[in-house]
Amino acid sequence: MRVAFFSTKSYDKESFNHHLPDFNHELTYFEPKLDINTVALAKGFDAVCSFVNDHLEEKILNKLSEMNVKNIALRCAGYNQVDLKKAAELGFKICRVPAYSPEAVAEHALALLMSLSRKTHKAYNRVRENNYSIDGLTGFNIHGKTAGVIGTGAIGRAFCKIMNGMGCKVLAYDIYESDELKDLGVTYLPLNELLAESDIISLHCPLTSDTFHLVNKDSLAQMKDGVTVINTSRGALIETKAVIKALKNRKVGNLGIDVYEQEEDLFFQNRSEEILQDEQISRLMGFPNVLITGHQAFLTNEALAHIASTTLENLDELEAGKELTNEVLWQE
Template sequence: MKLAVFSAKPYDKVYLTQAAELAPDTGSNIEIIYHEFVLSSETVSLAAGASAVCVFVNDTLTEDVLTSLHSLGVRAILLRCAGYNNVDLKTASQLGLFVANVPAYSPEAVAEFAVALVQTLNRNTHRAYNRVREANFALDGLLGRTLHGKTVGIIGTGKIGVAFARIMQGFGCELLAHDPFPNPEFKKYGEYTTLENLLSRADVVSLHCPLLPPTRHIINESTLGMMKKNAMLVNTSRGGLIDTKAVIAALKKQQLGGLALDVYEHESAFFYNDHSGTIIEDDDLMRLTTFHNVLVCGHQAFFTEEALGEIAGATIRNLTDFVHGRECQNSLVQLTKEQGAAPITRGRSDTIPIRI
């Protein structure tokens, strides 16, 4: 079994290699080839000779890429992430490709990072750090707000959203949530409400939903106008949930009090690589970095030792399920001998649960 891994970083090599070596029923039979390049129509030929490919959030698996993979002999797509908006599942279904993701890996890692962004942006610790390094100990401009007693709105109440709620309840916050499919676990910490009511009441709004057609630009000019003036917006999920131009306008009008991003809707051209010696031509991204009340990180919320271990382990387990023809609980496309392949809806029809 040859596995081609795209968008591979040094840490991917360490954790995936270790997970493959520890796999009880496949293990030494997996030959892993690592490619630093993203998977795209230009690089798909690198998958030649592989039976499976492993991809990440910024790899592109459109109809033409999937068709090319199939013609090269690839039969399995392994996503080492939860989101799958970058995969054309309909085409994968028609081609009979096995597709599986890692739906739950250390949700606390992402939730904790979201809280870190809230705390940093609220108390200006990033600015204080830079000031002190220049022997400036003045407090002017560093004024924050006490989180205790504030209202926090959570859009999407899957495992990460609930983990975030659990932490914020510990701060003494009132919690509101919006999700078409309420999660009983969240009801321990707060109450569900409409999106409009959540936005109008929340001092902090945190996004924890996948990027799907119903959630693309869920934060836009209209919904930003519903938000409480000077509220803080945090996104550790997917960049396309936010209309960047609309959020820049809200910041300029001082409607939005602060913005913390670990993701960006056009991040694939920049994130996970060093561009410090080049000119960034994305004017919206560069404009965001000029605001004193905006934090932009490079999609690192998942980046903990525990999460990387869980991702690698689940990815290899998905592969071994494919190799041995076993049912895979993480499958995104269901394969049957009688009916061929069909996308797994997981209970969704026209209404998409906005959670991860």
């Protein structure tokens, strides 16, 4: 199968090229993201392979359909960037990588939490400037805290286990409760109770119409004063304006995010020589108790290997017309 590969980074090429000899597919790598200005690059291909910021909206899908490109391989778990209803109407076949390395993302959430709890990011910068003062670096123990985990899919379950091992009381909220976690002592609660009782809140749920701006003015008001909020899932789970206000009035004591609701035009690019136009992320970076990484939680050797192998296996199934193991379907 001939595949147009969009939003290509060096690590994509390395991981996919390593696995490609075991598969009968031809990948053409394009650095630009898939949008209305680049969709023409897919002409003559059998499929497109896209990532989280390639928005497969109606006009893009129409163009792909006109070019007879009806196969879409998402090399990510999320699919909120796809107009599934329109895709179904046009007869697209769509597959994804539902779980590449839950531990990679869960461990990154822990890394954000631990850096914030002990202010290691600030200490690192001080020592590089030959400043060995520890004034202002007082942190807090994670052990003994109450950790609330919103979403207990594969990543959320991995994070619950980490927090359990750190000596936390672990609370969870999900529509579907995990018996495995209950056996480990995790307590499922209604969302409002979890928000009120947690010292640490970590988001591990997909972005849907129900979870959009899950962290907002009202939900923040239910949280403890000084709560630590971690988000390694989807940026739009947090209403940025509301969390900025909560940081200013110290309702939120620490914020660690690997995702950002306006990340599409920022992340995965080197903008170090540009003047930052996004005032909200500029404001966030001005807080000493905020730590931001650029959507790198998935970025481990193990995760990249799994993304590549699963995506190529998905392409095998698409080419053979088999039932798709990881198909994404429109649901009313």
